[in-house]
Amino acid sequence: MTHTSRVRRTAAITSGAIGLALASAAVTGLPARGAGPTGDCTPAYDVSTLQRDDAVTGLTVSKGTTPEPFSGTVIGTLKDGIAPGIDMIMIKFDSAALQDAGGIWQGMSGSPVYKDGKLIGAVAYGLAYGPSPIAGVTPFSDMDDYLTGTPAAKVTVDRTQAARIAAASDVSRDQAAQGFTQLPIPMSVTGLSSNRARQLAGVDEPWNRGVSYATGRAGTAAVDASSIVAGGNVAASAAYGDVSFAGVGTVTSVCNGRIVAFGHPFNNLGETTLGLHPADALYVQADSLGSPFKVANIGAPAGVIDQDRRTGISGALGTAPDAAVVSSSVTAGGKSRTGTTDVYVPDALAAATFNEFLANHDRVFDTIGAGRENQTWEITGTENGTPFTLQWADTYVDNSDITFASVFELADFVYAVSSLPGVTVDEVAITSDITREHTTLKLTGVERKTASGWVAVTRKAPVVAKPGRTVALRAVLKAPDGTLSYQEFGLAIPTGKLRGGSVSIVGGLNDYLDSYSLTSIADAQTELERALRNDQIGVRARFNGKELSIKKSQSKLDPLTTVVVGEKDIEIVGPNGRPGSLHSTGGGVVSVPRH
Incomplete structure (x- = not known):
């Protein structure tokens, strides 16, 4: 089969677990069009000069693509709160949208905060106890230099700071003392129903990751790269198409064709090649038990996120990453x-x-x-x-x-x-x-052809064989309605002294592709040659205590009309009719002709 594909770029990609979630149906997207975004290149504010009760402003989106203003008041600064040498600015915010949601929301991460026309930083943390207008802001001066730093996922506050937070809000001192946590990025996977999401949530596979909320894909008529502005929506994706793995947050700054966003990591992949997308916010879902979260559609890729670091993400607008x-x-x-x-x-x-x-x-x-x-x-x-x-x-x-x-x-x-x-x-x-047909065949026995016809092979009636001869055998298959069918094969007995042997006849459903022992592509090829299809029967033989070096394809019979389940072991004895030792040395060649 021939398909058109693009070859992934060879840029270094730091391995990391992609936090995946599950969601609802998606529609087909097209390449992003429209005017490019307006750059702001706003200089960083010296956060060391911030004072308690300083008034600030910010930009974010709760619905659509147009940033809306919100106001705020500085509560204080947690020295080294995010990481050694990186302070956290605690600010109480207010707007009609924040009041409606009950506080800052997931997806607000990256929302720029300003004072005197300069950029203080990005909303990135919320109080650990639950929804609140109190946020922790990552200083922009620590975000725009390749987004380095090693912040903790949780930031503690002392009793004095907890008292300040309580005095500035409806939060109690004990609640404030629980500290701050990074605002989660609302992660989603398009393409699956909510029922499938719940079904997959219980699957224990190393490639499967958690569950979040529903999102879709916006067509280019609804959203394009021109909406990627400071305070506007932005999404980072690990995959995009029928299925999209994406997280929606907010742009902190756009300058010279590059964006900075989120204020904390997406998945902390380091140097990477995530998709960079515009997004159209539908609404903010209130949540009384945790942070409210933004529900959004993402548009076609408009660039590449090449840095996913501890203090945010950064990327270049333009060509989508190779995939x-x-x-x-x-x-x-x-x-x-x-x-x-x-x-x-x-x-x-x-x-x-x-x-x-x-x-x-x-x-x-x-x-x-x-x-x-x-x-x-x-x-x-x-x-x-x-x-x-x-x-x-x-x-x-x-x-x-x-x-x-x-x-x-x-x-x-x-x-x-x-x-x-x-x-x-x-x-x-x-x-x-x-x-819709779903019958199976069950391997119920093995028969040997004799001069008087086919007879069952049992423990009391093993196969008596002569060295160098071929024994005619057949697998007995039973359908759900009791109908019997058969698949014949020949078993070549090796030359030389026959001390004894055994043969396993296996239905394909009792075999499996052994994926997790692979160490190379050569291993993968060998495993595909070895493994049985579910609708095949396989034959594995041992003579004189040794499994034979047979061509793997010769151990497989032709595929049948449906899946075969079951396994039977039969014994081979020498001409004297007595079973021999299965642990002695020797061997030969077995062939299993296909019929």
């Missing part, structure tokens, strides 16, 4: 759809693959129910600069939710491959065809 492409083509009945997602950060690739495939399944199959799926996929990329292609085809059956059951194996394999040293994945391309 790995995940594409899924799903057919069910008379419906079909192809969707794509661009993935900017390798750590997000497996989760993006899972969510892209699942979202497209749900869009096309449009049922949570039983079914069968014929699936093929291809992973392309490079290992230390050498191109590779990994391919697999399989059949899945599930009697409750085929769309959910059939996407895990690929996500696990993508996670393993993309985590290998020196590996860059350029594309994951998936094709599937789903039907």
Whole structure:
């Protein structure tokens, strides 16, 4: 299969866990158009001169894209509150939107705060106890130099500062004494329903991350790069397309084509290649138990976030980052759809693959129910600069939710491959065809062909074989309605003295792709050659206590019409009819002809 893809840039990417969340359906976006944003290049204010009760102003967005003003009063400064050498400015803010929300909200992170026409810094922290108009501000002078620093996630306050906070607000001294925490960035994943979000929340996989709120994708008619201004919305994304992993915050400053935002990290990836997006705020959701949060649609990428540091994010407006492409083509009945997602950060690739495939399944199959799926996929990329292609085809059956059951194996394999040293994945391309038929075949026995016909192989009636001969065997398969079918194969007995042997006949559903032991692309290729499809039967033989060095493809029988479950072990004995030792040395070659 041939697909158009873009090759990820080779800029250094610091590994880090991408905090992912789950959300609702998305619509197709287009490249960002429109005028570029207006730069402000506002100089930094000397925060060491701030005094208690100083009046300040700020800009942020609660709805739409246009920044609105808010006012504030300085409470005080926590020396080294964010990190050694980085103070936190405590300020009480007020506006109609803040009053409606009950306090500062998630997504307000990065909102610029000014005094005398200069930039004090960015709203970045909220009181730990719950919603409040009291915020901690990260000084801009510590944000604009590649956003370095090592702030704590929680900032403590002493009794004197707690008393000041209590005097300036409705917060009690004990509540204020709980300190400040970073305002979370409202993280979201588009493409999945809320039911799927709850379902995936309980999945224990290394590529799966937490749950947040719903977001969508705005078309370019609604939002473009011109809205990325100081106080305006901005989103950083690990993936964008059918599925988007993004966090929405606020721009602190725009200058010479670069933005600074958030006032604290997105995921602390260091030097990175996140997508930079405009966003359209829908509303601020009040939350009596925690911080209110902004719900927004994000627009098409308008640049790249290349720094994700402890005191904020920074990036360049212009060309979107290069990406790995995940594409899924799903057919069910008379419906079909192809969707794509661009993935900017390798750590997000497996989760993006899972969510892209699942979202497209749900869009096309449009049922949570039983079914069968014929699936093929291809992973392309490079290992230390050498191109590779990994391919697999399989059949899945599930009697409750085929769309959910059939996407895990690929996500696990993508996670393993993309985590290998020196590996860059350029594309994951998936094709599937789903039907409502969901029968399985159960491997119930093994029979041997004799002069009088087929007879069952049992513990009391093992296979009696002569060295150098081929034994005709067949697997007995039972359908749910009791109908029997058979798959024949030949087992070549090695030459030489036969002391004994055993053969395992395995249904594909009892086998699996072993993703997590891979150490190289060569390992991945070998594993794909070894593993059984779910609709295959495999044959593994041991003679004279030694597993034979057989060609792995010869141990697989031809695929059947549906999934096969079950495993049977049979014994091979020598011409004298007595079982021999299975621990002695020796061996030969076994072949399993396909029929």
